[in-house]
Amino acid sequence: MLTAAGVSAEASSVKCKLQGTTLLPAFSMDGDYVIGGVFSIRLYEQTVENKYTTVPQPLKCTGSIDGRVLRFTRAMVFAIEEINNSTKLLPGIRLGYLIYDSCASVPMAVHVAFPLSNGLDPEFYTSDNCSKSGMVMAVIGTSGSTSSISITRIIGSFNIPQVSYSATCACLSDKRQYPNFFRTVPSDHFQAAALAKLVKHFGWTWIGAVRSDSDYGNNGMASFLYAAHKEGICVEYSESFYRSNPRSRIQRVADVIRRSTALVVVAFAAFEDLKFLLKEMSQEPSPPRQWIGSEDWITHSDMLSFTFCAGAIGFGIQKSVIPGLRNFLLDLSPTKVAASPILTEFWESAFNCRLEKSAATDKKVCDGTEDIQKLQSPYTDTSQFRITNMVYKAVYAIAHAIHNAVCQETNSTTQCDRISSIEPKQVLTNLKKVNFSQNGYPVSFDANGDPVATYELVNLQKSESGSIVFVTVGQYDASLPLGQEFHINRNITWVEGRTQVPVSVCTDSCPKGTHKVLQKGKPICCYDCVPCPEGEISNATDSTDCFPCPNEFWPNAEKDTCVPKPVEFLSFSEILGVILATFSVGGACLAIITATIFFQHRTSPIVRANNSELSFLLLFSLTLCFLCSLTFIGAPSEWSCMLRHTAFGITFVLCISCVLGKTMVVLMAFKATLPGSNVMKWFGPLQQRMTVILFTFIQVLICTVWLIVSPPFPMKNFTIYKERIILECALGSAIGFWAVLGYIGLLAVFCFVLAVLARKLPDNFNEAKFITFSMLIFCAVWITFIPAYVSSPGKFTVAVEIFAILASSFGLILCIFAPKCFIILF
Structure with a gap:
């Protein structure tokens, strides 16, 4: 501080004196x-x-x-x-x-x-x-x-x-x-960002933090924690201390480090502060800790005495060469x-x-x-x-x-x-x-008075002699483009002399096929690994969420990738398809053999008495019924979807029409035996043919309208099973499908009623009894078919439909023709 001590009249200068x-x-x-x-x-x-x-x-x-x-x-x-x-x-x-x-x-x-x-x-003069x-x-x-x-x-x-x-x-x-x-x-602004990138680079997400309780430590750590948070790094603890603190305060910080689960400790501290903490840490054995250092202590020569810090890594000011300085420093004589x-x-x-x-x-x-x-x-x-x-x-x-x-x-x-x-x-x-x-x-200097930020990445390594030395293992240059600032060019030795990067995470990485679920009340780095829900995958470690597979794909067993769903349909290569195809072909052969027997014995009384023309037409329609079931086996296509339903509907109506004609002929034949009756003239061969054609034409008409308005078509069904695709034929128009089935059912019921009426006729007309049994089986099969068809999943829907066709067809051929063949042959 300066004061005017006095003013001389002879001189214009002011006498000034320093205070203190x-x-x-x-x-x-x-x-x-x-x-x-x-x-x-x-x-x-x-x-x-x-x-x-x-x-x-x-x-x-x-x-x-x-x-x-x-x-x-x-x-x-x-x-x-x-x-x-x-x-x-x-x-x-x-x-x-x-x-x-x-x-x-x-x-x-x-x-x-x-x-x-x-x-x-102490005292001086100035002119003014x-x-x-x-x-x-x-x-x-x-x-x-x-x-x-x-x-x-x-x-x-x-x-x-x-x-x-x-x-x-x-x-x-x-x-x-x-x-x-x-x-x-x-500036520490750059160092804090560099330290956060360093921690992120080695995959450490669970760290401890200690700092000097000073402007350097508090501001530096605040910048680091901000940068670390942006990098997704969690801090288990953050402790401050100062060299003048009581020893109890230093001990408490040391105990926090010892008890923590974080392996990595980031120290943003002045060496004159940190050495007190390191001395306290050395008093009692501590679990190994990977120290990450700021420039103030990571290259301090006294760090070489703390052997348990071997493996520490941090950013230091760049080494340099100053020509002549070594000689100047060592040029000290007793006189100087x-x-x-x-x-x-x-x-x-x-x-x-x-x-x-x-x-x-x-x-x-x-x-x-x-x-x-x-x-x-x-x-x-x-x-x-x-x-x-x-x-x-x-x-x-x-x-x-x-x-x-x-x-x-x-x-x-x-x-x-x-x-x-x-x-x-x-x-x-x-x-x-x-x-x-x-x-x-x-x-x-930039506008803030700061230089370009460049650091060396320094690692404390043990030499062959056992002493600790500073080794430069990389560089950081903030002037380089984003993502290119950080470069490591030498191997790093970690805590306890390890060569593998230590792991410091709150929770181990979640493998593929799982996703992270945060633990309540804990930082975001602490989570549980939960398997992905059904139908979803995660194909990256530490995934925060799972995502569903596309419609035609399904997760593999590990739930880490989507694989094409298996396509399922009733094929000729599987056992069920082979069995059904065998019965289908077998039924067709049985009908052909029966027709052959009837043809060879066409002049026999039993063949002639049972309306041979309708019998041959019935056997022909039964052969088609057996064979049409084959169209239901194999991968659906546009033509097979339209053919299988229409062929089934028309051939079955043709079959029922023939049975209905035979039943009506039996009833009318009995009526014709009564005195004065001429009813048989209305049920001659021509009328029988016209009846069959009329009933069949109605079904053909229904099928034609169905195919024109909304025909069946192949489709991939994703709703029945989530993990596989059912390849099936969509009905197109459900009304058309149920109209076809309803018409067949109507004819079958009508035929069954007539057969019941004729079942007690004399033995000469006992064919009505067999027709009754066949219609009884037919109606029973198709009545049970409806709930089975609706409730059966996937390819079994087709199998139920084939089974109904074969069961009703076998019922007809066995009940109507088996007794006659037995009589003819034996």
């Missing part, structure tokens, strides 16, 4: 333009209990130095020195830096935001006012999203741009709230180290000795034989520059923005004005437009 305690930077260097940096070099903030009786002590960072973050800090210094030595970028301009330690603390991050905005001098006297041109940092939000809200008031190398919260893309915020690391309190502390901690200028301790004095190149530390781990490259690119992005503000290209040379000062707002404006490539890595 000046916070010294961890690293600093003067320059024409100064870039600020905020890093979490130490891990903890010193806890101070305020008594409210004295002025509170200044905030301080405590704890050991994080070698990995120290490497980030040194990378910023390296990039600035590299730019200062460049003849192309900012030639003649010297950049300086002010680097502060925020120790991953929001209060400390807020505290360091003020000296970055004001400068370091106290504002904008010592502020930096831009700020790099911090690593955490929450700390970055705190800083950007403060420095944003002064239009100072902030470029973060590790803050990934999607909330920071909101330019209405954070107009001065940029980052070289991709002694010039910096931070480096001194790091050196003494790494080699367990003390430098001459350090405070007296029990440690031995460093003797100069310490070799940092042999030191195994996150600081010296240069095997993979990931976040380090994000810091490097952030410095270059700010340098390019300053270059575009103060330099001009003239005659193929670059002229930079180091005298005239520029405002941070100019750097902010030019930062939005930067677009360059450094060491082959493109740097640019």
